[in-house]
Amino acid sequence: xxxxxxxxxxxxxxxxxxxxxxxxxxxxxxIGLSFYQWDxxxxxxxxxxxxxxxxxxxxxxxxxxxxxxxxxxxIVVLEILVGLGLALLVQQRRSNVxxxxxxTIFYLPLLASASSVAIVMxxxxxxxxxxxxxxxxxxxxxxxxxxxxxxxATATIVIIAVWxxxxxxxxxxxxxxxxxxKDVLEAAQIDGAGPLRTFFAVKxxxxxxxxxxxSVVGMIGAMQLFDQPYVMTKGGPGxxxxxxxxxxxxxAFQNLQFGYGSAISxxxxxxLIGLTAxxxxxxxxxxxxQ
Amino acid sequence: xxxxxxxxxxxxxxxxxxxxxAAGMGALGALGGLARPALASSVAATITFxxxxxxxxxxxxxxxxxxxxxxxxxxxxxxxxxxxxTDWNDFFAKILTQIAAGAPPDIVGVATEGxxxxxxxxxxxxxxDYVKRDMAELKEMFADVDPILIEGLMYDGHxxxxxxxFNAGNMFYSTKLFKQAGLDRPADNWTMDDFQSYAKKxxxxxxxxxxxxxxxxxxxxxxxxxxxxxNLLEEQRFDGGQWLWDAAYPGNASVKxxxxxxxxxxxxxxxxPTVEALQLMIDLRKQGLAPSPDVGGGGTLQGLFASNRxxxxxxxxxxxxxxxxxxxxxxSFDVQYFPKWKxxxxxxxxxxxxxxxxxxxxxxAWEVVKQLSAADAFDLQFPGNATTPVRRSLMTPExxxxxGPEHWSVFYDTLTKFENTTxxxxxxxxxxxxxxxxxxxxxxxxxxxxxxxxxxxxKDLEAASKT
Numbered sequence: 156x157x158x159x160x161x162x163x164x165x166x167x168x169x170x171x172x173x174x175x176x177x178x179x180x181x182x183x184x185x186i187g188l189s190f191y192q193w194d195x196x197x198x199x200x201x202x203x204x205x206x207x208x209x210x211x212x213x214x215x216x217x218x219x220x221x222x223x224x225x226x227x228x229x230i231v232v233l234e235i236l237v238g239l240g241l242a243l244l245v246q247q248r249r250s251n252v253x254x255x256x257x258x259t260i261f262y263l264p265l266l267a268s269a270s271s272v273a274i275v276m277x278x279x280x281x282x283x284x285x286x287x288x289x290x291x292x293x294x295x296x297x298x299x300x301x302x303x304x305x306x307x308a309t310a311t312i313v314i315i316a317v318w319x320x321x322x323x324x325x326x327x328x329x330x331x332x333x334x335x336x337k338d339v340l341e342a343a344q345i346d347g348a349g350p351l352r353t354f355f356a357v358k359x360x361x362x363x364x365x366x367x368x369x370s371v372v373g374m375i376g377a378m379q380l381f382d383q384p385y386v387m388t389k390g391g392p393g394x395x396x397x398x399x400x401x402x403x404x405x406x407a408f409q410n411l412q413f414g415y416g417s418a419i420s421x422x423x424x425x426x427l428i429g430l431t432a433x434x435x436x437x438x439x440x441x442x443x444x445q
Numbered sequence: 446x447x448x449x450x451x452x453x454x455x456x457x458x459x460x461x462x463x464x465x466x467a468a469g470m471g472a473l474g475a476l477g478g479l480a481r482p483a484l485a486s487s488v489a490a491t492i493t494f495x496x497x498x499x500x501x502x503x504x505x506x507x508x509x510x511x512x513x514x515x516x517x518x519x520x521x522x523x524x525x526x527x528x529x530x531t532d533w534n535d536f537f538a539k540i541l542t543q544i545a546a547g548a549p550p551d552i553v554g555v556a557t558e559g560x561x562x563x564x565x566x567x568x569x570x571x572x573x574d575y576v577k578r579d580m581a582e583l584k585e586m587f588a589d590v591d592p593i594l595i596e597g598l599m600y601d602g603h604x605x606x607x608x609x610x611f612n613a614g615n616m617f618y619s620t621k622l623f624k625q626a627g628l629d630r631p632a633d634n635w636t637m638d639d640f641q642s643y644a645k646k647x648x649x650x651x652x653x654x655x656x657x658x659x660x661x662x663x664x665x666x667x668x669x670x671x672x673x674x675x676n677l678l679e680e681q682r683f684d685g686g687q688w689l690w691d692a693a694y695p696g697n698a699s700v701k702x703x704x705x706x707x708x709x710x711x712x713x714x715x716x717x718p719t720v721e722a723l724q725l726m727i728d729l730r731k732q733g734l735a736p737s738p739d740v741g742g743g744g745t746l747q748g749l750f751a752s753n754r755x756x757x758x759x760x761x762x763x764x765x766x767x768x769x770x771x772x773x774x775x776x777s778f779d780v781q782y783f784p785k786w787k788x789x790x791x792x793x794x795x796x797x798x799x800x801x802x803x804x805x806x807x808x809x810a811w812e813v814v815k816q817l818s819a820a821d822a823f824d825l826q827f828p829g830n831a832t833t834p835v836r837r838s839l840m841t842p843e844x845x846x847x848x849g850p851e852h853w854s855v856f857y858d859t860l861t862k863f864e865n866t867t868x869x870x871x872x873x874x875x876x877x878x879x880x881x882x883x884x885x886x887x888x889x890x891x892x893x894x895x896x897x898x899x900x901x902x903x904k905d906l907e908a909a910s911k912t
Contacts, residue, residue: 195545196566283654283736283749303737304891389740393888393898408538409876412912
């Protein structure tokens, strides 16, 4: 038995080393660095809690958290609604070929790199020469400043993030809907439940663990939104689309305040843990486990 | 390994090189430029040269520049690394990360945007001792380069780079659209009223933006700010620099006003002329004379201009090559000075090569830096008028024959014709300034309130200047 346990530990050792080196290590280093002032070039100097004191009164940082939270909630809610809607529509297709084709189409954007997508979308949404405004123009709609107005920039980033990420929710919902027991659905039908009633009273509760999973994973991902605002809006107009991770990048790598940037990243970690805990707390009442 | 130390001490290799150089002085005249006889070092060294641009060009640039390195040391090798980005702040972020990672380049091509960042952070080697030692050799270069460009590469009385190229903010216009709008070339001393009158006439052409611009420090609404007598920071000069002016420009009256480099003082981002300049940009948009600007380097703007969808825009000499590559014929566009508002004040940025303090081959790097500033090295680095040479001797009709514009002399004359031409305000905290400027400019355009946005910028700059 002891030899078996040793073998088990040996098997997980490589993974453990990698996690310690590339995940736990940087996290611990960031936490440590958040108590220092460091511009990369000079030796770091101990700063105590001053980075955290500065952070709590820094309106730019606090604003970035609200911006990120707003974007993340919009993205996750839309991802769930659109992903579920598409999954329901595709599941109704009787043809296997049609189902397979739609699955591929909706999942494909997820495989593209977020930066590449942001570059292409930046051109498409450009106010002056973008194809989006071109087609809207054909309908008599004047040019919309997608990337240079507060609402336009926010909406564009949400649309693009949802477009790219919805495939993930879609695939999970397809799997969850397929696993709803047929006998339960038939029982609902016999009891006279229509499609809407069947969905809200039977399917939705049955797939609620998947909804929870998507919302938790989606929220963690969306709270770290970087590529789209970095490429398309640079966080603007003003600070409208300055997400926390973008601010961390600019604070640390461009303004050379690595200690302060680390403090913001630690704060983000705390917020993420809090948000995830809240979601699990809510799940106790809302999620149905068979 | 350093030939010239901070205290000015000379190594054995220095003396050997100096001796060899002296022996070969007779041949220097024939070689021209900043050539030196090739030496063979006992240890093969590799000089890493980092530039801001397309990384794909690194290989061809290395092939072009390697002979220059071999000229100074037959055993030396050259590694060229390109870093791209939207603007200079992206480039500097990457260079600083390389330094932090312990893999710094030896030589970095740095524009005005980063001169004080590099010098202020004590990353670059002051070239004073090298320049003093090789002054006889360098006089030819200094005589060919306007002193305003040299001063733009100084910080606190020290010279940190040898110049290679520059760009001043001029007004490019489409001759085709001007003709369509019934407009002639504007006068050299045209005014802001003339500019707006021109813009209104061009705006009458369907699907054309009379004027367009981008959000950045160089060549943005900052040109209007300069013309209106404003700036983001107080304009001051460092004392010192006399050691250079006396030796490099003896008897040149124009260096009397030159000092030890530009010193950027307290933020003045919400001063009346600055607010008025940004408000004009908002008003141009409201009047339909300019669209909402993009943030970044200007590639898109160049594409739109080349497809005759923009009547006028701000550009420098680098636009000549860019527009030519985009398919414009030499006569389809032209350039004029920036219009006069309260004054006809232009901005410019100059690019040179700096040696990083972390370099283990500073002496060799210096020899390479000199080679990179030689007249015959310019087109090896920037083929096809990709920028404006700092050397007057390279500004010839022949150079602009293929690319245009017809009035190419405007590029260099911007430096010499106007006494108030000033570099962009790029203090040691340039990266923070650039980020804040971009943010607050887009905020102003979106909200339509220049004063409020620039009040925010003022606070941002006050905070950044303290870090």
